[in-house]
Amino acid sequence: MANPALVRSSGINPITTSDAVVQVRDICKNYGDIEALRGINLEFERGKLTTLLGPSGCGKTTLLKIIAGLVPGTSGEIIVNGRVVTGPGPERAFVFQDFALMPWATVLRNVAFGLELKGMASAERTRIARRYIEQVGLAGFEEKYPHELSGGMRQRVGIARAFAVNADVLLLDEPFSAVDEQNRRKFQEDLLQLVEQEKKTFIFVTHSIEEAVYVSDRIVLLSPRPGRISQIIDPMIDRSATPDDIRRDAGYLDVVEEIWQGLRQYAE
Numbered sequence: 001m002a003n004p005a006l007v008r009s010s011g012i013n014p015i016t017t018s019d020a021v022v023q024v025r026d027i028c029k030n031y032g033d034i035e036a037l038r039g040i041n042l043e044f045e046r047g048k049l050t051t052l053l054g055p056s057g058c059g060k061t062t063l064l065k066i067i068a069g070l071v072p073g074t075s076g077e078i079i080v081n082g083r084v085v086t087g088p089g090p091e092r093a094f095v096f097q098d099f100a101l102m103p104w105a106t107v108l109r110n111v112a113f114g115l116e117l118k119g120m121a122s123a124e125r126t127r128i129a130r131r132y133i134e135q136v137g138l139a140g141f142e143e144k145y146p147h148e149l150s151g152g153m154r155q156r157v158g159i160a161r162a163f164a165v166n167a168d169v170l171l172l173d174e175p176f177s178a179v180d181e182q183n184r185r186k187f188q189e190d191l192l193q194l195v196e197q198e199k200k201t202f203i204f205v206t207h208s209i210e211e212a213v214y215v216s217d218r219i220v221l222l223s224p225r226p227g228r229i230s231q232i233i234d235p236m237i238d239r240s241a242t243p244d245d246i247r248r249d250a251g252y253l254d255v256v257e258e259i260w261q262g263l264r265q266y267a268e
């Protein structure tokens, strides 16, 4: 499957006016007999991180792929920066749930590849790729191939690649699921720093309620079969507190509990 960060053409046509960077308008998706998504309407703003949370199979990856332009909706439309999406584009970068690295290319080449497609000169893209490789804790692994890395390390290559291309919209499908708890917490801080500094639009998927509450400005709970929006929660975390204090805060724990109550009905 093509990574939209690696695709040259913008794949979008002009049409609309609204200031949300990404608008999901009445999206429905059927795969044959399976109704994966029904009537999804959402807006995503710059500088905000929105998490899609819901049971396995509720359509989170499907929705990200439709926003990425990798899969068409059955009906409805996606608007990015005021234009209707008709395919992938360089302003949207995707971190895939299953890594999607090029197996024949080194870590350095994988991370730099989106920049290579943008036509960036070799020295410059190597410099940028090395910076992000270091940021995700893979310095020294630049010349390794994906099969020489653990699952969590491959996932970090995918994260570095998405961050390096400097896209407006980051679509992150369970990017930390294969990473150990210590690194996961470090990445959560890195992610929050990126949201704060880079004013991009983040659409994030996780199965961890705690992670969702910790990193999100907004959490969209989806119900399964068909995937529909069941609840929208803004955790309103006080980011001036320390990570430990946030995780112990009664307000934080209340939101975790509220979401757990909202999701437990779907436990199988």
Ligand SMILES: Nc1ncnc2c1ncn2[C@@H]1O[C@H](COP(=O)(O)OP(=O)(O)OP(=O)(O)O)[C@@H](O)[C@H]1O
Binding pocket: 031, 034, 036, 054, 055, 056, 057, 058, 059, 060, 061, 062, 063, 097
């Ligand atoms: N390419 C496909 N062909 C047919 N059915 C599909 C396809 N991709 C997804 N589905 C179905 O659509 C539904 C939603 O799948 P999706 O992968 O979007 O769920 P998800 O919420 O990302 O799940 P998970 O949490 O397990 O990653 C599921 O019922 C799945 O079987």
Ligand SMILES: [Mg+2]
Binding pocket: 060, 061, 062, 097, 173
């Ligand atoms: Mg998924």
